[in-house]
Amino acid sequence: MEFFERFAVPNPNPAIYASMVAIVVVSLAIIIGLTYFKKWGYLWREWLTTVDHKKIGMMYLISALLMLFRGGVDALMLRAQLSMPDNKLLDPQHYNEVFSTHGIVMIIFMAMPFIFAFMNLIVPLQIGARDVAFPRLNAISFWLFAAGAMLFNISFVIGGSPDAGWTSYFPLAGTEFSESVGTNYYMIAIQISGIGSLMTGINMITTILKMRAPGMTLMKMPMFTWASFMACVIIIFAFPVLTIALLMGTTDRLFATNFFTTTNGGMDMLWANFFWVWGHPEVYILILPAFGIYSEVISTFSGRNLYGYKSMVGSMVIISLLSFLVWTHHFFTMGQGALTNSIFSISTMAIAVPTGVKIFNWLLTMWKGKIRFTVPMLYSVGFIPLFTIGGVTGVMLAMSAADYQYHNTMFLVAHFHNTIIPGVVFAMLAGLTYYWPKMFGFMLNERIGKWGFWFLSIGFVLAFFPMYITGLNGQARRMYTYSEATGFGPLNFVAFIGAGLMAIAFCLIVYNIFYSIKHSPRNVGDDPWNARSLEWATHNPVPEYNFARTPHVASSEAFWDAKKHGHELFKGEIEEIHMPNYSGVPFIMGVIFFICGFSFVFSLWIPAIVSLIGIFACMVLRSFEKDDGRLISVEEIKATESKFESAEEIKTAVSTYGGANS
Amino acid sequence: MKIDHTQPLEYSTQQNQLNIFGFWIFLGAEIMLFATLFTAYFIMENRTGNGPTGPEIFEIGPVLFETFILLTSSFTIGLAVHAMRIGRKKAMLAFLGVTLLLGVAFLSAEINEFVHYYHVGATYQTSGFTAALLTTLGTHGGHVTLGFFWGVCILIQVMKDGINARTANKSFIFSLYWHFLDVVWIFIFSFIYLKGLM
Amino acid sequence: MKLKGTLLLLLSMLVVFLSGCEPLLVLDPKGPQAERQASDIMISIGIMAFIVIVVMVLLVYMLVKYRASRLPDDYEPPHIEGNPILEGILIGVPIIIVAILSFITVKSNYIVESTPEGYEDQEPLVIYASSSNWKWHFSYPEQDIETVNYLYIPTDRPIEFKLYSFGPITSFWIPQLGGQKYAMADMVTTLHLAADTPGEYMGRNANFSGKGFAENTFTVTAMTQTKFDEWVDEVHETAEPLTEDTFEQLLEPGHLGRMTFTGTHLGFSPAPEHEHSDDEMDSGEEHKMHAEKEREMHTEHAAHE
Numbered sequence A: 001m002e003f004f005e006r007f008a009v010p011n012p013n014p015a016i017y018a019s020m021v022a023i024v025v026v027s028l029a030i031i032i033g034l035t036y037f038k039k040w041g042y043l044w045r046e047w048l049t050t051v052d053h054k055k056i057g058m059m060y061l062i063s064a065l066l067m068l069f070r071g072g073v074d075a076l077m078l079r080a081q082l083s084m085p086d087n088k089l090l091d092p093q094h095y096n097e098v099f100s101t102h103g104i105v106m107i108i109f110m111a112m113p114f115i116f117a118f119m120n121l122i123v124p125l126q127i128g129a130r131d132v133a134f135p136r137l138n139a140i141s142f143w144l145f146a147a148g149a150m151l152f153n154i155s156f157v158i159g160g161s162p163d164a165g166w167t168s169y170f171p172l173a174g175t176e177f178s179e180s181v182g183t184n185y186y187m188i189a190i191q192i193s194g195i196g197s198l199m200t201g202i203n204m205i206t207t208i209l210k211m212r213a214p215g216m217t218l219m220k221m222p223m224f225t226w227a228s229f230m231a232c233v234i235i236i237f238a239f240p241v242l243t244i245a246l247l248m249g250t251t252d253r254l255f256a257t258n259f260f261t262t263t264n265g266g267m268d269m270l271w272a273n274f275f276w277v278w279g280h281p282e283v284y285i286l287i288l289p290a291f292g293i294y295s296e297v298i299s300t301f302s303g304r305n306l307y308g309y310k311s312m313v314g315s316m317v318i319i320s321l322l323s324f325l326v327w328t329h330h331f332f333t334m335g336q337g338a339l340t341n342s343i344f345s346i347s348t349m350a351i352a353v354p355t356g357v358k359i360f361n362w363l364l365t366m367w368k369g370k371i372r373f374t375v376p377m378l379y380s381v382g383f384i385p386l387f388t389i390g391g392v393t394g395v396m397l398a399m400s401a402a403d404y405q406y407h408n409t410m411f412l413v414a415h416f417h418n419t420i421i422p423g424v425v426f427a428m429l430a431g432l433t434y435y436w437p438k439m440f441g442f443m444l445n446e447r448i449g450k451w452g453f454w455f456l457s458i459g460f461v462l463a464f465f466p467m468y469i470t471g472l473n474g475q476a477r478r479m480y481t482y483s484e485a486t487g488f489g490p491l492n493f494v495a496f497i498g499a500g501l502m503a504i505a506f507c508l509i510v511y512n513i514f515y516s517i518k519h520s521p522r523n524v525g526d527d528p529w530n531a532r533s534l535e536w537a538t539h540n541p542v543p544e545y546n547f548a549r550t551p552h553v554a555s556s557e558a559f560w561d562a563k564k565h566g567h568e569l570f571k572g573e574i575e576e577i578h579m580p581n582y583s584g585v586p587f588i589m590g591v592i593f594f595i596c597g598f599s600f601v602f603s604l605w606i607p608a609i610v611s612l613i614g615i616f617a618c619m620v621l622r623s624f625e626k627d628d629g630r631l632i633s634v635e636e637i638k639a640t641e642s643k644f645e646s647a648e649e650i651k652t653a654v655s656t657y658g659g660a661n662s
Numbered sequence B: 001m002k003i004d005h006t007q008p009l010e011y012s013t014q015q016n017q018l019n020i021f022g023f024w025i026f027l028g029a030e031i032m033l034f035a036t037l038f039t040a041y042f043i044m045e046n047r048t049g050n051g052p053t054g055p056e057i058f059e060i061g062p063v064l065f066e067t068f069i070l071l072t073s074s075f076t077i078g079l080a081v082h083a084m085r086i087g088r089k090k091a092m093l094a095f096l097g098v099t100l101l102l103g104v105a106f107l108s109a110e111i112n113e114f115v116h117y118y119h120v121g122a123t124y125q126t127s128g129f130t131a132a133l134l135t136t137l138g139t140h141g142g143h144v145t146l147g148f149f150w151g152v153c154i155l156i157q158v159m160k161d162g163i164n165a166r167t168a169n170k171s172f173i174f175s176l177y178w179h180f181l182d183v184v185w186i187f188i189f190s191f192i193y194l195k196g197l198m
Numbered sequence C: 001m002k003l004k005g006t007l008l009l010l011l012s013m014l015v016v017f018l019s020g021c022e023p024l025l026v027l028d029p030k031g032p033q034a035e036r037q038a039s040d041i042m043i044s045i046g047i048m049a050f051i052v053i054v055v056m057v058l059l060v061y062m063l064v065k066y067r068a069s070r071l072p073d074d075y076e077p078p079h080i081e082g083n084p085i086l087e088g089i090l091i092g093v094p095i096i097i098v099a100i101l102s103f104i105t106v107k108s109n110y111i112v113e114s115t116p117e118g119y120e121d122q123e124p125l126v127i128y129a130s131s132s133n134w135k136w137h138f139s140y141p142e143q144d145i146e147t148v149n150y151l152y153i154p155t156d157r158p159i160e161f162k163l164y165s166f167g168p169i170t171s172f173w174i175p176q177l178g179g180q181k182y183a184m185a186d187m188v189t190t191l192h193l194a195a196d197t198p199g200e201y202m203g204r205n206a207n208f209s210g211k212g213f214a215e216n217t218f219t220v221t222a223m224t225q226t227k228f229d230e231w232v233d234e235v236h237e238t239a240e241p242l243t244e245d246t247f248e249q250l251l252e253p254g255h256l257g258r259m260t261f262t263g264t265h266l267g268f269s270p271a272p273e274h275e276h277s278d279d280e281m282d283s284g285e286e287h288k289m290h291a292e293k294e295r296e297m298h299t300e301h302a303a304h305e
């Protein structure tokens, strides 16, 4: 191909041209806006160079929401195309690109940053730490994620999107059947953000194991911290497998090696195996932190301690172990014979047992509680039945002989959306609402939030339950169209309506953010939800040093103990606090990684090598840098604290949110 | 930075302890990385397509040389850390320097080996087997290369600043990395070369 | 009250689902394998519905009984740690359920992976089904016939499909006769099916394989042995022989529609059976994380140079 031809989108259509224009316009608007309001300096000083775990968490959060909309638009296009038989809205190539990017964007660039957002925001607070163990590395992780996400998203307008599904099975994803650079984007963008994820894993494990407040033994950690910890352990073991698989996929595509080809000894099934050795643990990386958020929310709004703390922890450990022993269930139909299938069938079903334990523990946490139906609680309450349905259909899929009929059908699609949406997405929205005051010091509007919840739940049921039926009726996944005679039409139309309701729900949720920024009362105080764990023992929004004095902890509900049983959390005098310095290097590294990735996608070797050298130069720079951080003086801390305390007095009379009246 | 004098220098601040602990976790991830590569290699071992097989291209001489060099360098980096602990800057620098030189020797031997493979028709593109072999060796070699440059940075810093909590911590972590690469090499030696030659 | 509304909705959907306005393809089996799978599916739906209902009842109970608006203002929820006996039950019952399902599954696995029940004493009809972008080639070595995109099979005789692909991984699926199996380029997989009743069935590639995937379908016609024999004779009288050149053209990406030839491509373009096939794959399996991958090492690749 001609040099410049490669950059053109292979299958352009009006939607793509429109997006190109939109992207240019929005970028210009942002640049002009920043210049006009003279915010470049602010942006650079406060955000691009930050190493503060809270700000990094917020940036993850914003990215996740943006990606949610990108993936959501994809989803709407898919459902619209399938809403009627023989629909001509999208052509097959376009449809293939849309479902491929939908899957990757949602899993890698929406769900992952969402959970990292909460890990960053909450874990250090829950364990009473000043920051994560390696703040600078944390910033690098974020900017690598951002570089990967940007790279992946420009594939849409430069060179073409990946079109081999989010699973990207070879040989379909090889150069023989997928000629455009789309799959190069897949391999390299995921690689870059995957390295970021791995480093976050290392960072969080070190933070959680080494930086807990005095008195907080492992079995006194709040549940979200436990969940994040287990998720990070899975990351450490799972992501290197992905790294290697992507590396091999990249060399196959760029250097014509024979890992996954069908000639010269290549083996296409090797990709499928590696992909799922990472892929199955990956779904648990997503769901465990979600479980953690539900544990926090349910116990707070039931006004009770979490039931069965030990079995909650135990079940997560078992789930994490088992998650590595089940990957074959994604291809029972690959012909490995009855014995192998039986083994993996049983190991898969076994996961349902610890998952069930968790469900019952949440139910028992509500037992004898005093349940307040706030928005976070609504999501948690909706989660329990809906996720149970997703889980039991998982068990059905795990029956390998029957899976020969479910595999690759809409039944499977219904299953995993049924686990990921009520499981992960609901949790993220619950967490968003629950921790919003923690981040910003004001609440999201409850009324709009509840509307959002109902639209989302009903939309979800309408969108995905019909798929169980069409799946059993023979509708394969990833078909861009079907004929009238199949009879899939009506149910797919219902699904389209459901998708529309979900879209409205997400718009409501974002509208709620803008609405609340304008109208919500400030000064909600430090404990608007009558919460229980340590992250609520500091102010809202959290000052940069988190806790003025190091907390001393005696249980997993340290804050509750302090409120109800007079436990003394903060002892001693305020001392100077050591904080890390901000740095622009992580951001610059992200930019260079982006350039590097882009060069690799298009096999532009000179910029690729130059940018690789740039990355190493950044690392050398870091090695020689002597940066011992800075100290916040006692006076400064006292000044900050007294500001919060006077605010606190104003609102003590205001009752806590979500009381009996709601 | 608070320095705790009851600990060895490399552990003496809280950040130092975190660095070392975090690095151990990183090595855990590296173990998974190489385990995946080994798995791929074992699967691909006999999938040679039209290309040569392992026994046809492996040569024991250079491999023994590389093994010997890398093992020795593991020993010298150990000595460097020992010298660091007892505060002998010159000795430490010398051993660190020797380690890095051995690293270079290893790398040149490995490059030679790759050239040899190229000449006997086992290129990166030849077959599933050669792709897996060269990726596994190359990933290890890449780590050694990276380690070399990292080591040079540390060498310069120790030269300039002497042995203090910062440089001691870096040197110690570097030594962990170097030992790890050595262990990986032992696996490569046993399960790729010896197994292939037998 | 909206909550009850959703619950009602959920339940009614379940009922629709279970009763089914029209029989769903998978639950309307026409052969022993599909029948076994359909019965597994129905059993599991039953057990799973029970679990879902238990969870929902418990949830509704908790929400109704312990909602703050019903409780006195001064009610303080108690502190309750776990209870070993209760938790034991909550672990024990799921284990029993999983054990039952495991038992069923393991049995079914061996059933669907062998000659269909009731057909054991008959010699199976071997059909090579290979996919290329985006069509299916069916070779009948016994009858010396090859068809494209349609499949004629005799009823009351076990059929052994040998599956492989001339391109991306595909999945051979005839929902009413039985579940699917992958067709891949470097090994041959085996799928055992049989049709009890004559009729026309939908067959398709279920695994995404690129642009033409949606239309990558074929029709299956099951007929009595006599009709089948008549068809074979007719083909031999009327159809052109399949040459290597023609076959090369057939492999070009596209859809083609139905075609019929005498002779098969197996002579000049044999199936990749020299690779491992799934029959020999079961030997020496261990319950071990890497068993799956290590097995691939047994290939005799080196042997066929």
Ligand code: HEM
Binding pocket: A167, A283, A284, A286, A287, A329, A330, A331, A348, A349, A351, A352, A355, A390, A391, A392, A393, A394, A395, A397, A398, A399, A403, A406, A407, A408, A412, A415, A416, A419, A420, A423, A424
């Ligand atoms: C009770 C626990 C679960 C069981 C027994 C289970 C079982 C399964 C099985 C057997 C498959 C493969 C089906 C097939 O390809 O034919 C599958 C696919 C999948 N499951 Fe689950 N699952 C469970 C929970 C979850 C959870 C919690 C998540 C996510 C948070 C999840 C996400 C997925 C995804 C993403 C896929 C496959 C997607 C694809 O092929 O593109 N599952 N599950």
Ligand SMILES: [Cu+2]
Binding pocket: A279, A280, A326, A327, A329, A330
């Ligand atoms: Cu899975």
